[in-house]
Amino acid sequence: MTKENPHSLPTSDTVLHPIRLPFGRSSQNIEDIRSVDDDDGFVFHIDRSLLLDYTKLVVGDLIGKGGNSNVYNGWYEDRPVAIKKVLLPETTDEATLECKANFQREVNLLSKIEHKNVIKFVAASDGPMILITELMEGGSLQKHLKNIYPITLSLEQCLSYALDISQAMEYLHANGIIHRDLKPGNILLTKDQNHVKLADFGLARDDICDEMTCEAGTYRYMAPELMSKNPLPKGAKKSYDHKADVYSFALTLWSLIKNQIPFKDRKDLMAAYATMNNIRPSLDEFPEEIVPLLQSCWVEDPKLRPEFKEITGTLIRILQNIYTTKINALASIKRDVEANGESEAESSKENKNLLKRDVEANGESDNIIAQYPRMDEKKLKNKSKFKRFISYFRSCIAF
Template sequence: MASEYHQLSQSQSDTNTMLLFQMSLACSSKNVENRSSDSIVSDFVFDIDPSLLLDSDKLFIDEIIGEGSDSVVYRGWYEDHPVAIKVIHPETTKDAPSESKLKFEREVKLLSKIQHTNVVKFIGATVKPSMTIITELLEGGSLQKTMKSIYPLTFSLEQCLSYALDISQAMEYLHSNGIIHRDLKPGNLLLTKDKNNIKLADFGIARENICDEMTCEAGTYRYMAPEILSKDPLPKGAKKSYDHKADVYSFAMVLWCMIKNQTPFKDRKDFMAAYATINNMRPSLDDFPEVITPLVQSCWMEDPKLRPEFKEITGILIKILHNIYREKINALASLKRFEEAINKSEEEISRAQHAPTSFESTNENENISKQESETVRPNGETDGDSQKKPKKKNKIKRFFSFFRSCISF
């Protein structure tokens, strides 16, 4: 009976979860020209490889774990495997739904090509009843939420550098494959369950086949490179000349953010933070670790050409981490030798305290030598006893000889 009740409860729970999912998809955007978002999506013809599409009936949704300007990310399951489900919201203007569709297609195609241990793993996508992107679920949450949870504490320098190395290796892979992320920030960096590693996520505004002219002011103002920004207002969709080095600038801001556990230009509003960046202002490096300061300064240089490539950054981070660990190993080795010396001294002192005096030692050694030299005979006599008896017999013989001589006299 209990088993049947459990199965019934589980079935009801699954039904409720599915209903919640369908409702969330149906309500993911407002009607456009008296048509629902579902009907808008149904009108689209998607240029996506069918092998990348999943069966939406096997998809179940749970709680919200993230939200962006045009999407919501849910925790969920696909065929009993935990996943992250990103639901795309078509825009509410007349022409925007097709733009959302093109953006969705671009992100799906891009993610399907990326295979790297420090990039979130793509599982598949759905186009009905709504546009969704399904990826692996990172139980550790975002770097941004983790930093907020430990504030005002900070990560150790080693942990920051380890995270930075994960990010750098991911970005090195992307750039080597002609991909620019354009929105590198703590909110798009996800932690593994054990909090030991980072994976890069959200390729919504990433671009492939990098060219000279790209959309200006793409990304997040506080982490955006100065060449993407503009002092003067530009028309919507206006193009600017910049390249993959914009990601290097964002990396510097992320690294500063991790080490300080602070938001860049936290006392300024977004537009004022952008204004500070354009005017070559940077976050303070007071009390910043000297070992990493030169790298940060080179990465956020105003001139993109002076910024290093991620291949160089990876090498620098590996070298710094190696030196830190080597110093720790040497320190531990010195401590071990120190402890061994102390233990040896304590043993010598203990032996000295329990050692006999020279006179006692001499007599004791003589007695031991004498005892060791004596042999026990079958009658229980020792060599010492056997040596004593002949002397006694000789004395008796001499006495009787003297007594006989006296009688004869």
């Protein structure tokens, strides 16, 4: 890669080094981390500084389980981290080799990636297979959406998350990396829940070729070109490219905005069958400004799908239009409030004159004349303040 590429991966002196490190101090769940049934190692192409030193590792609580891994929180070199231990399958030797290959590929890839919207790699070991990354305290996007269901996020928040994802994918594709499993469960939230980062590179590929393993990923978010209507042998190859991630992005964005699982009324395989038959999730009552983007991203022909650079630009324009509309609305409210203030002042002056004439006609003293108008003005002033506050408060909530 040339230096002119703004998305190029950082370069460093890498070593071919088989990992065999001694275990250090124990902690609450260290035995769970250390237990391993095999002793077959392999090599990582990573810098020596990224090799796991168990003497610096403190394991905390189990915070999540995946199909082939357990995730713990903990500390490494006095920083909070997530500790992912890969579990070997209890099936065939072929499955075991595939699991190890995926782990090795994930470590080699993630250790080279530096992007604000990709989870940060910290360290790794193969004895057992452990991956240490930064701790994302906001949890997964999938879990967050489930926790707030049936409430949906604001359109602005959805598009902000989508922009984070698109920028991360733009970076990956610029470096020849396909994720192949883009979905809400592999997107993690920051502690303040303002941003998201992409995670889980177990199925990612950096050696894009004409043919790759078919049906890699999750059926509900998988592009149709990865699937086949006819049964294929395990590990069979199909021709597809990075545009498969664009399709998965579209289904992820749909799920994010609707807070629903795509094809929720169908089983996994039936959802895949629907995808292959060019059926897509409903766009009824969907935000109009997002529909063209979704339709272009999940079109059946991968060549017609946009690149993530284009998607990023589209999302920025949509967000700018939304914010411009809201800013103009706020400015209009401000003008109305100011106009109402002037109108109420004129009304107050007129009421004061009327009250003065009524009091004088009834023969009241000047003190009473002076007192009543002031009381009336004070009430009008307080009422005006309250109305302005309510208007401003409502506009802030809407914004």
